[in-house]
Amino acid sequence: KNCSISRGLNSSQLCFSGNGPSGICLSYLLSGYTPYFKRHSLHPHPILQRKLEEAPEVSILDQDLEYLSEGLEGRSHSPVALLFDTLQRPDTDFGGTAESVLTWWHEPDRAIPHLVLGRNAPGGAWHSIEGSMVTLSRGEWMGLPDLPFKEWLKQKKRGLRNNRATAEDIAQYYQNYVVKKGLQKNFRCGTVVTSVRKVSAESISNHTQKDLQEDSDSIWSSNEKGAEVFQVDGFFKTMEGDKELFSIYAENVVLATGTYDNPTWLGVKGENLSYVHHQLSALEEAVKNNSVGIMTDPVLIVGAGLTAADAILFAHHCNIPVIHVFRRRVTDPGLIFNQLPKTMYPEYHKVHQMMKEQTAACAGPYEHYISLPEHHVLSFGKDKKCIFQDKNGCQKAYKISMALVLTGSNPNLSFLPNNGTDLALDSEQPVNPKRNPIDVDPFTYECTQEKGLYALGPLAGDNFVRFVQGGALAVASSLLKKANKNPP
16 A cells, blocks of 8 residues: 555565565564463463453454563573463473464455565575574474474475474475465565665655555545655565666655674674685585585684584585684683583584583594684785784694684665664674664554664564564564554
């Protein structure tokens, strides 16, 4: 309704950028799929159970999310994320398999027209991750509402390895979810958003305004002086490889772009040389091309997070020698390996053991691997010589075949004014999912600094699939209230 799109897209009320798990979940909730408390079900949290029993006939979307989520504790800082997670997986953190206490009703008259724009197929960055990689989260935590991942996998005659799923399975599941739930009409793949900015409703051409006013009772037809809307510009990539431009006008825009786009650089000399890479896929490519192997100089891996660990496991599996450089101490409690249970993550525990036992100072039991804790890269040379420095200022030089700098990634918000910095908790610093997320209201996920703009997933500080869904619940609840599609 409240959105006009020139060249090739239909009009709709709301537009969101990003078609990963957050975008898919929000599309489901805005398509009239409505969660209610399942009568006679029992939630293990007695206070929450009592609250849920107070108004079972009122959908969760229409209830007071702040009241329902009060007092919940768990592995997320977001109260709504904890609420939606515990309603779908009541005792999962204690290894339990209690059924969801939600039942889903399709109420098409409550649907809000919307468009989901994304570069890839539905599933977002999951399509860019090496297919055989196993996820950090347990398989059932990767699922979206009302289609348990385990059941979907069973239909494919597949099981979960160690309770965890491969990236390929997950990417397929998300694509399949969109089809099974009939959401395809809302998705526009192969689109790139280049600009999102506020414009005055008056400045939009009369022709566009006429389109927008048809059967719309929003600000478009009220002709308010000074009313503002968002203009979303971008392009599609056509089958022939051409770019087709589009413009969308919408009252509300949801940012759900994730953070996979923009790998972090070290900012050192020589980092732009052709043998220095910032994505794990470069190592897979080099193995395929036989440009690295057991007889070549070592591969340098920089970083101490899970992507770096995945690269080490991959290299180890292919017998490729590795030099592993990272800034932290091996015993640093902030290191992700010190936070993971050993039994559930045996392969990451193995990497941690290697990091501890196989330093340059003392040879350990693992062949083809050297760990350099509390070191950082000073420079990459044209001759593929790399210079490191330790905490005492001592320098070492190694000849390498290729370098992988895997120290995290930042969102690409170049389509927002000032790269979105004005929206962050600290508006002097760039947006960062861990250190400086976008500042949102915890119960609506609307940006504090820009009304009508919402942020979901890593941009709002929710970094796990199981917890991004609570943000979608908050946004859907807020938008339904705005559209006045809540029952009295």
